[in-house]
Amino acid sequence: MIVTKNLKKAFGSHMVLNGIDETINKGEKVVVIGPSGSGKSTFLRCLNLLEVPTDGEIWFEGVNITDKKSDINKIRCKMGMVFQQFNLFPHLSVLENITLAPVQHGMMTKEQAESKAYELLQRIGLTEKANAYPNQLSGGQKQRIAIVRALAMNPDVMLFDEPTSALDPEMVGEVLDLMAQLADEGMTMVVVTHEMRFAKKVATRILFMDEGMIVEQNTPDKFFDHPTHPRLQEFLSKIL
Amino acid sequence: MLERLRESFYNALIPDQRYLAYLDGLKVTLLISFFAILLGIFIGILVAVVKVTAMNSKMRWLVAVCNVYINIIRGTPLMVQLLIIYNLIFTSRSTNELLVGAVCFGINSGAYVAEIIRAGIESIDRGQMEAGRSLGLNYLQTMRLIILPQAIRNILPALGNEFIVLIKETSVAGVIAVTDLTKAAQYVGSRTWDILPPLVIAAACYLVLVMGLSKVLSIFERRLSKGDRH
Numbered sequence: 001m002i003v004t005k006n007l008k009k010a011f012g013s014h015m016v017l018n019g020i021d022e023t024i025n026k027g028e029k030v031v032v033i034g035p036s037g038s039g040k041s042t043f044l045r046c047l048n049l050l051e052v053p054t055d056g057e058i059w060f061e062g063v064n065i066t067d068k069k070s071d072i073n074k075i076r077c078k079m080g081m082v083f084q085q086f087n088l089f090p091h092l093s094v095l096e097n098i099t100l101a102p103v104q105h106g107m108m109t110k111e112q113a114e115s116k117a118y119e120l121l122q123r124i125g126l127t128e129k130a131n132a133y134p135n136q137l138s139g140g141q142k143q144r145i146a147i148v149r150a151l152a153m154n155p156d157v158m159l160f161d162e163p164t165s166a167l168d169p170e171m172v173g174e175v176l177d178l179m180a181q182l183a184d185e186g187m188t189m190v191v192v193t194h195e196m197r198f199a200k201k202v203a204t205r206i207l208f209m210d211e212g213m214i215v216e217q218n219t220p221d222k223f224f225d226h227p228t229h230p231r232l233q234e235f236l237s238k239i240l
Numbered sequence: 241m242l243e244r245l246r247e248s249f250y251n252a253l254i255p256d257q258r259y260l261a262y263l264d265g266l267k268v269t270l271l272i273s274f275f276a277i278l279l280g281i282f283i284g285i286l287v288a289v290v291k292v293t294a295m296n297s298k299m300r301w302l303v304a305v306c307n308v309y310i311n312i313i314r315g316t317p318l319m320v321q322l323l324i325i326y327n328l329i330f331t332s333r334s335t336n337e338l339l340v341g342a343v344c345f346g347i348n349s350g351a352y353v354a355e356i357i358r359a360g361i362e363s364i365d366r367g368q369m370e371a372g373r374s375l376g377l378n379y380l381q382t383m384r385l386i387i388l389p390q391a392i393r394n395i396l397p398a399l400g401n402e403f404i405v406l407i408k409e410t411s412v413a414g415v416i417a418v419t420d421l422t423k424a425a426q427y428v429g430s431r432t433w434d435i436l437p438p439l440v441i442a443a444a445c446y447l448v449l450v451m452g453l454s455k456v457l458s459i460f461e462r463r464l465s466k467g468d469r470h
Contacts, residue, residue: 048374050370073376074376076375083370083371083374085365085367087365087367087370089368089371089372091389091390091466101376101377104377105376133466150375
């Protein structure tokens with residue numbers, strides 16, 4: 001579904017991604033972990049071209065999205081993204097946050113988008129917040145609504161960029177639960193996170209990044225129980 | 241003493257239906273201000289968006305063009321700009337002074353509004369643009385639907401200031417033979433040989449205008465702040 005070929009990204013003279021070849025298949029839940037500065041967020045943000053790669057190719061559903069001729073806006077409609085800082089639109093109500101993009105793209109009428117939004121809100125138990133504004137919500141509520149906002153576009157893959165890192169500890173659970181539900185329903189997911197329990201439970205594959213490279217990848221069991229790369233062993237010994 | 245004051249204001253207003261002169265002047269002032277504000281907002285948004293957008297692209301020369309415009313407008317007196325535009329650009333005899341005035345004040349205001357709006361756009365977190373783009377909205381859609389509404393809310397007080405200044409500055413429109421409120425007051429004064437009462441009346445009109453605008457702006461501000469924490 002997503003294929004990267006020799007993906008490189010430099011900020012100035014600083015190489016953040018050093019040539020990543022990776023294939024993410026439909027239905028996979030790929031968790032990316034690694035020390036800060038390892039390039040994991042940059043890797044994720046390259047997948048929907050929020051960061052433009054310096055070199056290499058990214059293919060999504062058979063289309064080379066790094067090709068100047070492909071319509072990135074159309075492609076992004078199929079790739080939901082959730083940010084560390086939620087990035088809800090503070091001047092719009094919760095309902096408007098969710099319906100804005102589908103209506104703008106002409107994918108749905110306003111009425112269809114609203115009924116879909118209510119459906120999604122019901123699922124996360126926040127129907128009564130439909131007309132509230134983001135600043136009236138807790139962090140956990142904001143992030144769940146941000147997830148739902150991305151889901152309203154019916155994406156084929158969801159990208160999560162440290163979705164729980166900005167949350168108070170007691171709100172992490174509700175967000176991870178929603179993500180686990182999505183995973184159970186078969187959504188293809190790429191998640192950058194520091195939540196090792198989540199990675200163990202939900203991931204089908206874990207990538208470990210260091211200095212712009214994927215240095216090791218494995219199924220969760222083997223990844224945590226039998227790490228082979230010394231850098232990964234060191235990392236795990238520090239955090240577990 | 242009071243009797244004389246009453247009489248001179250009476251003379252400044254009533255005989256020969258002089259109040260109509262103020263009303264006509266007021267109409268001109270309002271028309272020029274209104275269209276100048278619209279044009280100023282249009283130019284301001286355009287220049288600000290161009291500056292913010294072109295900064296990181298190959299179209300950097302556009303930023304230079306915008307800066308030249310802003311520097312010239314902000315670096316020269318309004319009245320001189322007015323006279324130059326009137327005499328140089330609109331030379332035909334059948335010039336519509338009112339239109340010239342509105343265009344000139346609009347061009348002038350645009351430079352100030354552009355810088356205010358640019359500051360507003362830059363005050364919005366980068367994540368807002370990224371969130372909009374990640375939902376497949378293009379750059380201009382995100383700008384229009386997500387960035388500008390928040391930016392304008394943040395800068396409304398500064399923008400209001402600019403419009404207040406603009407309304408008052410239209411009082412120099414008289415130099416291009418536009419009979420605005422100030423000019424009308426001067427005409428009345430030259431008739432009655434008593435210049436102070438008409439000027440006071442004109443001043444009162446400006447005051448009411450500006451206070452009305454302030455009121456409108458504060459209502460607007462409250463409407464736009466609905467997303468703030470209560």
